[in-house]
Amino acid sequence: MDYIILSIILLGIGVYGLLTKRHLLKIFISVELIAIAATLNFVMLAGQGLGEAFLILAFSTDTAVSAVILALLVVISKKYGTSDITEVVKMEKESEVEID
Amino acid sequence: MIFEILSIGLIVSACLALFLDEVVPSVSALAGTFIFISVIYALNGAIFAAVFQFAIGIGTIAVLFLSGEMLSEKPKKKTSQLTVAGIIGGGLALSLPAVLLSVSGSTGAVFSEVSLGDALWNMRGFDVVLQGLVIMTIAVGIFIVLYKKRSGGK
Numbered sequence: 001m002d003y004i005i006l007s008i009i010l011l012g013i014g015v016y017g018l019l020t021k022r023h024l025l026k027i028f029i030s031v032e033l034i035a036i037a038a039t040l041n042f043v044m045l046a047g048q049g050l051g052e053a054f055l056i057l058a059f060s061t062d063t064a065v066s067a068v069i070l071a072l073l074v075v076i077s078k079k080y081g082t083s084d085i086t087e088v089v090k091m092e093k094e095s096e097v098e099i100d
Numbered sequence: 101m102i103f104e105i106l107s108i109g110l111i112v113s114a115c116l117a118l119f120l121d122e123v124v125p126s127v128s129a130l131a132g133t134f135i136f137i138s139v140i141y142a143l144n145g146a147i148f149a150a151v152f153q154f155a156i157g158i159g160t161i162a163v164l165f166l167s168g169e170m171l172s173e174k175p176k177k178k179t180s181q182l183t184v185a186g187i188i189g190g191g192l193a194l195s196l197p198a199v200l201l202s203v204s205g206s207t208g209a210v211f212s213e214v215s216l217g218d219a220l221w222n223m224r225g226f227d228v229v230l231q232g233l234v235i236m237t238i239a240v241g242i243f244i245v246l247y248k249k250r251s252g253g254k
Contacts, residue, residue, distance in 0.1 A: 002198060002201060002202040003198075005198040005201055005202075006110070006111075006198035009111055009194055009195065010110070013111070013115060013194070014114075014118075016118075017118045021118070025123065025126070025164070025167075026118060026126075028164070029117050029118055029130055030118065032130065033114050033117070033133070036114075036134075039137075039149070039153070040137065040140075043144070043146045052146060055148075055149050055152065056152065059152055059153075062156075063156065066160060073167055073171060077171035077172070078171075081173075083171065083172055083173070
């Protein structure tokens with residue numbers, strides 16, 4: 001049982017989701033998985049005390065990132081009626097062409 | 101043996117959270133991921149990390165349940181059981197390297213001087229856990245009310 005490999009696998013799943021998924025909720029889940037992979041490394045490898053101090057710092061950053069993504073989800077869903085980034089970009093381009 | 105089972109559960113629930121199309125099962129699987137990682141921390145002696153992870157996980161899940169159900173559009177077709185079985189199989193296959201291989205040579209266990217009882221009762225960790233449970237209960241209640249309103253029930 002090796003926590004480094006476990007962390008790498010979690011990181012891989014998160015990065016894969018970040019690159020392939022287009023729904024904002026799935027992107028949020030991917031970011032959470034990447035954060036879990038990072039905090040797992042902090043706790044298991046940095047030892048007690050220092051590791052947990054890093055963990056609290058990582059949690060605060062992670063929470064801020066989560067808040068930004070959720071705010072984006074709310075704003076984009078209200079404005080465009082969808083959470084799919086590809087569709088949002090398409091709508092944005094169409095509106096730019098109409099303005100031109 | 102328990103760490104291997106927890107690791108497999110962690111990877112499988114992470115895969116389910118990412119690849120399931122419906123919001124509620126996906127967020128539920130993410131809750132499973134948070135619970136598995138908290139238990140791994142607790143069993144390794146990192147009680148503070150476990151309590152923080154659990155509390156933050158509960159908050160995240162509560163917000164995700166609400167925002168996901170209210171703002172996301174429903175998928176056109178339901179995920180088939182074959183797809184779910186495939187995702188679970190993929191997760192099991194992905195978790196095998198973590199269980200069987202070793203690159204660091206250490207188990208990564210953290211030695212803690214604080215017992216679980218101390219962390220929960222003397223250092224007010226129990227309050228944080230209870231706050232998380234209260235927020236989770238409120239969120240689940242609001243979710244049920246909204247879901248009934250959406251489906252036309254009273």
